[in-house]
Amino acid sequence: MDGLTGDSGRIPPRPGVGYKPQHHDDLTRWDHDVAWLEIHAENFMGDGGPAIARLKSLRERFPVSCHGVGLSIGAEGPLDPDHLKRLQILVDWLQPGLFSEHLAWSTHDSGYLNDLLPLPYNSATVRRVAEHIDQVQSTLNRQMLLENPSNYVRFSETTMSECDFLKEVVSRTGCGLLLDVNNVFVSATNQHFETLEFIDDFPLQYVGEIHLGGHEADTDEVGDLLLIDSHSRPVIDPVWALFENVISRCGPLPSLIEWDNDVPDWPVLAAEADRAGRILTSARINSPVRTGLAPESALT
Amino acid sequence: MTQGRFVEALLDPKQPVPPGILMPDGTPASRRFNVYRNNVIVSLIDALGDGFPVVRKLVGDAFFRAMARGFAVTNLPSTPLIFRYGDRFPTYIDNYPTSGMVPYLGDVARLEWAHREALHAADAQPCSMDRISDCRDNLLSSLRFEFLPSVRIVQSDFPVLTIWQVNSDSTPSSDRIRMEREDVLLGRPEMDVAMRRLRPGEYCFLEPLLAGETLGTAAERAAKIDGFDLVATLTGLFESRLIHDIRLDGDVK
Numbered sequence: 001m002d003g004l005t006g007d008s009g010r011i012p013p014r015p016g017v018g019y020k021p022q023h024h025d026d027l028t029r030w031d032h033d034v035a036w037l038e039i040h041a042e043n044f045m046g047d048g049g050p051a052i053a054r055l056k057s058l059r060e061r062f063p064v065s066c067h068g069v070g071l072s073i074g075a076e077g078p079l080d081p082d083h084l085k086r087l088q089i090l091v092d093w094l095q096p097g098l099f100s101e102h103l104a105w106s107t108h109d110s111g112y113l114n115d116l117l118p119l120p121y122n123s124a125t126v127r128r129v130a131e132h133i134d135q136v137q138s139t140l141n142r143q144m145l146l147e148n149p150s151n152y153v154r155f156s157e158t159t160m161s162e163c164d165f166l167k168e169v170v171s172r173t174g175c176g177l178l179l180d181v182n183n184v185f186v187s188a189t190n191q192h193f194e195t196l197e198f199i200d201d202f203p204l205q206y207v208g209e210i211h212l213g214g215h216e217a218d219t220d221e222v223g224d225l226l227l228i229d230s231h232s233r234p235v236i237d238p239v240w241a242l243f244e245n246v247i248s249r250c251g252p253l254p255s256l257i258e259w260d261n262d263v264p265d266w267p268v269l270a271a272e273a274d275r276a277g278r279i280l281t282s283a284r285i286n287s288p289v290r291t292g293l294a295p296e297s298a299l300t
Numbered sequence: 301m302t303q304g305r306f307v308e309a310l311l312d313p314k315q316p317v318p319p320g321i322l323m324p325d326g327t328p329a330s331r332r333f334n335v336y337r338n339n340v341i342v343s344l345i346d347a348l349g350d351g352f353p354v355v356r357k358l359v360g361d362a363f364f365r366a367m368a369r370g371f372a373v374t375n376l377p378s379t380p381l382i383f384r385y386g387d388r389f390p391t392y393i394d395n396y397p398t399s400g401m402v403p404y405l406g407d408v409a410r411l412e413w414a415h416r417e418a419l420h421a422a423d424a425q426p427c428s429m430d431r432i433s434d435c436r437d438n439l440l441s442s443l444r445f446e447f448l449p450s451v452r453i454v455q456s457d458f459p460v461l462t463i464w465q466v467n468s469d470s471t472p473s474s475d476r477i478r479m480e481r482e483d484v485l486l487g488r489p490e491m492d493v494a495m496r497r498l499r500p501g502e503y504c505f506l507e508p509l510l511a512g513e514t515l516g517t518a519a520e521r522a523a524k525i526d527g528f529d530l531v532a533t534l535t536g537l538f539e540s541r542l543i544h545d546i547r548l549d550g551d552v553k
Contacts (some may be wrong), residue, residue: 042380046420047449050491070380076303083380108307111376114347115339117306120320152335156320157301192324192330220323221331228335256363 011063011209013098013252014280015273018231018259019064024054026266028061033277034270036063036097038256041052042070044094045086048131059094065209066096067252070112073132073146074105074119084139091140098209098254100145100178101136103129103166105282120155121165130172132288137175145208146170146296147178150215150229151187162187163201177203180211181242182258186227190220195242204250212243212257232261235272253282301463308521310337311373344372347382348389352412354467356400357394386413404458411460411484411495414452418486418493421450426489426541431535439548441516445509445537446545453498453506457481461497467482489541496540501528 014035019027027034037058044055056063070083091099104116119125129146136144146169148162160168166177179202188195215235220226235243235257247253257272301320309315317333348368349356356364365467371392377385390409426448435443454460461482485506498506505522509515522528537543 042382045381046383048423049420049450049488051420053491072380080379086381105303106380108303110307110311111378112380113307113310113340114343114377114380115336117303117310117336152332153329154322154324155301156322156326190324205459218335220325221329226332226335296496 008053009063009095009097010103011065011254013254015276016256017269017273020263024264032270034273038065038067039067039232041066041087041090044090063097064094065098066094068101068170070106071101072105072107073101074129075107079132079135088139097143099140099142100147102147102149104149116149120157121162122157122159126165126168129171133173133175143176145176145178147180148183150183152190167203170203172178176208177206178209178211179207181246182213182215182239183229185239185242186215186229189225189227198276199246207250210253210255211258231258247279247283248253252284255280310340313337341369341372345369347385351386351416352409354412354464355405355409357467358405375460404463407456407458407460408463411454411464414454414486415493418450418452418488424448424544427543427545429538431546441514442548443515443546444512445543447510448487448542448544451488451542452482452486453503455503461495487542501525502533
């Protein structure tokens with residue numbers, strides 16, 4: 001075991017929440033089940049100030065997972081070396097238990113688009129994504145987890161399934177996966193496939209973390225239901241059921257409640273974390289504990 | 301389809317959806333592509349609204365969102381650090397066609413931007429006024445000041461600080477705002493950004509000093525302004541704990 005995931009920083013297979021500054025005081029009381037926190041890396045890349053000071057104090061009390069939203073791993077162009085450097089500096093002082101990023105792109109020549117944009121799945125994009133992940137992992141000197149996206153459209157250039165794409169990326173890079181079960185539900189609804197068939201095909205043995213979140217409902221051009229991954233609402237029951245299904249197969253995993261927009265008061269978020277905690281606890285009784293991927297299991 | 305083509309269509313709703321972006325049944329997508337258009341532009345407008353809350357309050361949400369949209373489509377963030385997004389927004393506001401109805405809007409935006417920069421600037425320790433007493437009198441004019449990284453000055457022909465304060469307070473004052481110019485000094489000696497109105501001549505004094513000129517040069521420029529008080533200004537700077545270090549001209553730090 002290297003120093004990066006020492007006992008103090010290791011993310012336990014229990015519920016965590018996305019950190020919001022407005023919950024800072026609630027978090028420092030101990031009357032809740034939240035065992036760890038996840039931060040968006042880019043919010044803590046300033047040179048100093050209260051945001052970083054608060055995170056440093058929280059880091060002394062909680063394991064923290066670092067979730068990047070701006071690396072643009074799926075971009076056609078090279079990764080931004082300045083941004084990678086900023087990430088390296090953050091990871092160096094924060095020593096997060098996990099680092100994850102998205103199977104998406106967000107930066108182009110014209111600038112940063114502040115959204116997770118989709119890419120087609122084919123041999124060319126597999127190669128590009130794998131090269132970028134290699135670069136991230138060697139720069140950070142640690143394994144990263146890659147998150148499955150929410151999909152709204154299909155590409156004519158896609159020649160392989162998302163699961164096959166992820167398996168190929170894992171096999172080329174040794175990265176782990178972050179399984180967002182809400183994204184599975186959103187994509188399944190939008191792309192007309194069955195969530196359980198997707199989970200059957202998903203390489204669950206490489207999953208090191210689960211995300212749970214809420215979504216909004218809209219309709220598409222032909223009046224079909226179109227779900228939007230908004231992180232603005234409670235997790236819905238079918239997503240909880242999917243989570244239970246995944247946990248029954250994998251055993252307990254670090255499981256995060258993501259709530260980034262219309263952020264609720266602390267008790268609402270804590271109740272979501274409690275619900276995840278109950279599912280994880282009952283799975284712990286029925287299966288051996290798995291504490292996520294050991295970094296050396298895949299990065300060789 | 302290249303990502304460049306995707307971005308062009310993303311930022312211009314009048315453009316057709318790029319070919320090869322499909323519905324589940326394989327027919328070309330339209331409204332589904334708009335999810336991305338909407339996510340990008342709304343998230344950038346929201347980021348500007350979070351970053352310039354007083355500007356938003358002054359003009360109202362609808363006006364603000366229209367103005368922010370116009371800015372965002374031609375000024376994407378240059379990095380994924382959203383808290384650094386909007387450095388060019390104050391100038392955009394100055395030139396925005398109807399913002400002339402609120403002539404101080406650009407200056408309020410500049411103050412909000414300076415506040416945000418101060419918030420995220422590197423932390424540093426202030427030094428005490430003893431540092432200046434250590435110097436021999438004949439060397440005073442050769443001193444150069446190293447300010448805390450958070451220190452900023454904002455110049456305005458309008459009462460920009462009072463406007464900011466009245467519109468940031470949960471209990472706004474009902475006093476009439478006196479329409480006189482306010483230049484503002486900002487800095488963050490600890491975790492909170494402190495702001496204060498500059499006295500006559502202080503902007504002229506601080507501008508060269510912040511640019512690395514000597515105390516002598518700065519004092520000479522400010523001396524031309526009626527009411528400038530060098531001793532009071534220096535004392536104020538140290539009391540506000542905004543100076544990190546002082547060095548003699550020619551010193552290598």
